[in-house]
Amino acid sequence: MTVINLLQRQIERRAEVVCANRNQSLPAELGKSGFEPIENGVHFIQSHFKLDSSHCDYTSLVAKVIWEESHSLWGLYVPSNENEVPEWVPYPYLSKSGDLTALIREIEKDPKSYFWS
DSSP states (O other), X not given: OOHHHHHHHHHHHHHHHHHHHHHHHSOGGGOEEEXXXXXXEEEEEEEEEOTTOSSEEEEEEEEEEEEETTTTEEEEEEESSOSSSOOEEEXXXXXXXXXXXXXXXXXXXXXXXXXXX
16 A cells, blocks of 8 residues: 555545544534545535435535645645635645644634534
């Protein structure tokens, strides 16, 4: 297994824990957290529900965490628009780190109300 594969498994496990923790304490009306694997990282997604429905009405991209091999750092990005193909910009408070835990903690705790609002 290559280093990139190990990093991919690591980020996917961390994303799964973040989403499970968030979903456990929030009602569906406030949105459910999810993720999807992408090359060298994950997209975090928020599923939105109508008040009277148990089916997802729509989803929105919340954040992207990727391993930037050229810098040997994790990058945290947020969508800058709501188009079908979002433009990703660096998260202004902690855009890169060698510590994946720091980026994951930022997404999970959302101290600036940037991701899950």
